[in-house]
Amino acid sequence: MYSIQEVSKKTGLSTHTLRYYEKEGLISGVERTQGGFRQYSDEDMDALGLICCLKNTGMPLQEISRFVELTRQGDHTLQERVDMLGAHRENVITRMEEMQKHLDKVTWKLNFFTQKLKAYQAREAEESLEKNA
Amino acid sequence: MYSIQEVSKKTGLSTHTLRYYEKEGLISGVERTQGGFRQYSDEDMDALGLICCLKNTGMPLQEISRFVELTRQGDHTLQERVDMLGAHRENVITRMEEMQKHLDKVTWKLNFFTQKLKAYQAREAEESLEKNA
DNA sequence: TATTGACTTAGAGTGAACTTCAAGGTTTAT
DNA sequence: ATAAACCTTGAAGTTCACTCTAAGTCAATA
Secondary structure (H helix, E strand, O other), X not given: OEOHHHHHHHHOOOHHHHHHHHHOOXXXXXXXXXXXXXXXXXXXXXXXXXXXXXXXXOOOHHHHHHHHXXXXXXXXXXXXXXXXXXXXXXXXXXXXXXXXXXXXXXXXXXXXHHHHHHHHXXXXXXXXXXXXX | OEOHHHHHHHHOOOHHHHHHHHHXXXXXXXXXXXXXXXXXXXXXXXXXXXXXXXXXXXXXXXXXXXHHHHHHHOHHHHHHHHHHHHHHHHHHHXXXXXXXXXXXXXXXXXXXXXXXXXXXXXHHHHHHHHHHO
């Protein structure tokens, strides 16, 4: 069992964010101490792991919340969950391919500017020489 | 020369967004007709191309705006521009690698759920058989 | 037992990137 | 010449994902 502080350190999410995620239905059924403090189980940590993966691949929190709710409902939602993950996976792949294309253009531009910079520096050096002649 | 409508179609950005980008300093010096309508030149289109690449690889608009301002200032800002693009490029590569890792985990989870679904469907079929027996 | 520090809640505030609105001016086709 | 379609501006509104505040509660320690 982990305190919210420990979970924050392990996941990199702030304690604020962890409470916010709970409020938004991304995590559910977190146990409490008598005093009302959150106690995260290993299953909660696992769930958080998947949540972070989905979030970091660009799934909106609403959709993650939907996924978590389906999980809670049990095995008869397996088909829908498989569909969701499959569709998300395809989206991510497409986005990454597009990202790569855009990155290639950025790289091209970077090379172009690097060349231009070299020419500029050469011109500057020449001018400096002329001045000192 | 292109009207804002044509540029919108070519770039996929809404006319609203194009005006917004101008206001935020992402595009500058767009010509106008006597009536005050925007007229985008081929150079404007080129600039928009790079802007979209930077945006689509996750550079914040503020930073793009900074880059555009440096470009406007001339060749003595080449070094800084090269540095900016270089740093951005490294960031994108790192993010893409992380994204790939997260995607791998999603794929793994998808396979896991697909297996679980198969087992569930087999169990259901069996139960249906028993009922009809 | 008193104080320090971490925890609780509801709710307000933030920043990024749009998006919509209101009120009006311009172009073009009939 | 007049309607329809398109353009202009400034400003307000929206969505997402946090992030912070205030006022109070709980736990450990000197």
